[in-house]
Structure formats: C-alpha cells, structure tokens
Amino acid sequence: MNELKDKVALITGAATGIGRATAELFAREGARLVLADYNADQGEALAAELKQGGTEALFVRTDVSKAADCEHAVKAAVTAYGRLDAAFNNAGISDGPLPPGFIDYPLELWDRMMAVNLSGVFYCMRYQLRAMLETAGGAGCAIVNTASIAGQIAFPGIPGYVAGKHGVVGLTKAAAVEYGGRGIRCNTLAPGFINTPMTAPVFASPQFQGMLPMAVPMGRVAEPDEVAQAALWLCSARSSYVNGTYLSVDGGFLAQ
Numbered sequence: 001m002n003e004l005k006d007k008v009a010l011i012t013g014a015a016t017g018i019g020r021a022t023a024e025l026f027a028r029e030g031a032r033l034v035l036a037d038y039n040a041d042q043g044e045a046l047a048a049e050l051k052q053g054g055t056e057a058l059f060v061r062t063d064v065s066k067a068a069d070c071e072h073a074v075k076a077a078v079t080a081y082g083r084l085d086a087a088f089n090n091a092g093i094s095d096g097p098l099p100p101g102f103i104d105y106p107l108e109l110w111d112r113m114m115a116v117n118l119s120g121v122f123y124c125m126r127y128q129l130r131a132m133l134e135t136a137g138g139a140g141c142a143i144v145n146t147a148s149i150a151g152q153i154a155f156p157g158i159p160g161y162v163a164g165k166h167g168v169v170g171l172t173k174a175a176a177v178e179y180g181g182r183g184i185r186c187n188t189l190a191p192g193f194i195n196t197p198m199t200a201p202v203f204a205s206p207q208f209q210g211m212l213p214m215a216v217p218m219g220r221v222a223e224p225d226e227v228a229q230a231a232l233w234l235c236s237a238r239s240s241y242v243n244g245t246y247l248s249v250d251g252g253f254l255a256q
C-alpha cells in the first residue's frame with residue numbers, strides 16, 4: 001500500500017492508457033502526483049478523481065515536444081510539493097494504425113515522432129534530473145522512461161516509432177551512467193502489446209486477433225495496470241540496485 005508514501009512523482013502521458021493506470025496505482029501507493037499531458041479534459045478529470053480519493057494530485061497541461069512545457073511541469077511539482085522523487089516519462093504517439101512504410105514515411109510525421117517520442121523524453125529528463133538533484137539531493141530518486149519492444153527490435157513500416165523508441169533506450173542509459181553515482185536511477189520500461197486507446201483500433205482487427213496466439217507466447221495482450229506494476233517497482237526502493245536496464249513487459253515476445 002505505501003511503496004511510494006509521500007514521494008512526489010511526475011507522470012507524462014497521464015491522461016489515458018498506461019499513464020493513467022500508473023497514476024491510479026501510484027496514488028494507491030501513497031505518492032503525491034503531478035499529471036502532465038496535452039489532453040486537458042481527461043487529465044483534469046483524473047486529477048479531480050484522485051483528489052476525491054484523498055491523493056494530492058495536480059494536472060499540468062503539457063506538450064512534451066515543447067521544452068518550456070516540460071520545464072513548467074517540473075517546476076509545478078517543486079512549487080506544489082517542494083521536491084521531485086520520481087518521474088515516469090510515458091507520453092508518446094504512434095505513427096498511425098497503418099504502417100506508413102519507410103520510403104513513403106511523411107517528413108512531417110518523422111519530425112513529430114522525433115519531437116514527441118524522443119525530444120519529449122530528453123526535455124523532461126533534463127529538468128527532472130536537475131530538480132531531483134536540487135530538491136532531493138538525488139538520493140533515492142528514479143526516472144522510468146517508456147520505450148517499447150520497438151526500442152530493441154524493428155517492425156516494418158514504422159521507422160519513426162522504431163528510431164524514437166531506440167533513442168529512448170539510449171537516453172535512459174546515458175542518464176543512468178551519468179547520474180547513478182548521485183543516487184538517481186534511470187531505467188527503460190518496454191511494453192509489448194497493451195490494451196490502450198493507442199492500440200485499441202489495431203487490436204480490434206480480425207487480422208491482429210488471428211495472429212495474436214502465435215505472436216505472443218502468453219497468447220494475449222496486457223492491461224495497462226500490468227505495465228503500471230512494473231513502473232511502480234522501478235520507481236520504488238525495491239529496485240534499489242537496478243539502473244540503466246531495459247525491462248520488457250511483453251508476455252515473452254522478445255524471448256522468441
């Protein structure tokens with residue numbers, strides 16, 4: 001119940017899917033929360049719901065592709081709670097339900113994928129690391145970045161997503177080796193096939209349903225809370241010697 005008691009945690013992409021499930025779980029574990037997302041309606045509603053349940057939570061409208069927004073979200077945490085202990089950089093976008101293909105990949109889509117999925121994580125980490133050092137001395141702090149199984153292997157037709165998620169793995173390692181000695185652990189969380197608003201249209205197709213039992217050793221997709229549980233472990237003191245790792249939550253997909 002109290003894995004994150006009194007810890008201050010910032011979650012990006014908190015309005016729906018994996019981010020939302022993580023916010024709900026962190027709230028149950030006693031954290032004080034900053035929810036950052038560009039979806040203000042659902043973000044505000046979640047913050048209100050959590051507050052009603054007794055959690056200290058605030059929503060900050062944030063577009064992670066803008067450095068100033070990321071800085072503002074971190075500042076909001078420090079202003080409200082005086083410190084930052086944990087961050088889950090989870091906001092992300094897909095390159096569409098249909099793979100656009102490499103040579104036809106729209107250039108604007110490439111720029112947007114890099115801006116949100118890669119630069120967004122860098123901007124957030126840049127301000128979070130500074131805030132963790134300044135407000136908590138770094139000790140016991142943790143950053144978890146959401147990559148994907150596409151951060152370790154490639155899928156055809158989605159070069160922007162694959163490159164961005166590989167980049168997240170690199171960024172996480174870069175921070176892990178630089179800041180591990182100062183108490184801040186940085187790790188990558190790599191979801192496989194998770195049932196969220198991002199994936200629901202793809203998962204609903206008969207084509208996907210047909211290949212699922214063959215594609216995933218466990219034969220099913222996961223619910224967002226199954227990823228949130230791993231985020232909790234990586235943010236909590238239970239993973240105190242885990243730094244720079246890539247933890248896949250994929251039902252055995254990458255083991256094949």
Ligand SMILES: NC(=O)c1ccc[n+]([C@@H]2O[C@H](COP(=O)([O-])OP(=O)(O)OC[C@H]3O[C@@H](n4cnc5c(N)ncnc54)[C@H](O)[C@@H]3O)[C@@H](O)[C@H]2O)c1
Nearest residue numbers: 013015016017018038063064091092148191193194196198
């Ligand atoms: N669902 C899966 O199967 C799966 C698999 C691997 C990785 N992921 C990754 O998990 C993360 C969460 O995705 P999800 O499946 O929960 O999808 P989702 O669409 O439900 O959640 C993504 C959240 O990020 C927010 N967001 C998007 N762009 C943003 C921006 N520029 N600034 C701020 N917030 C922004 C959205 O509003 C949304 O709340 C993403 O990084 C995604 O790439 C998901």
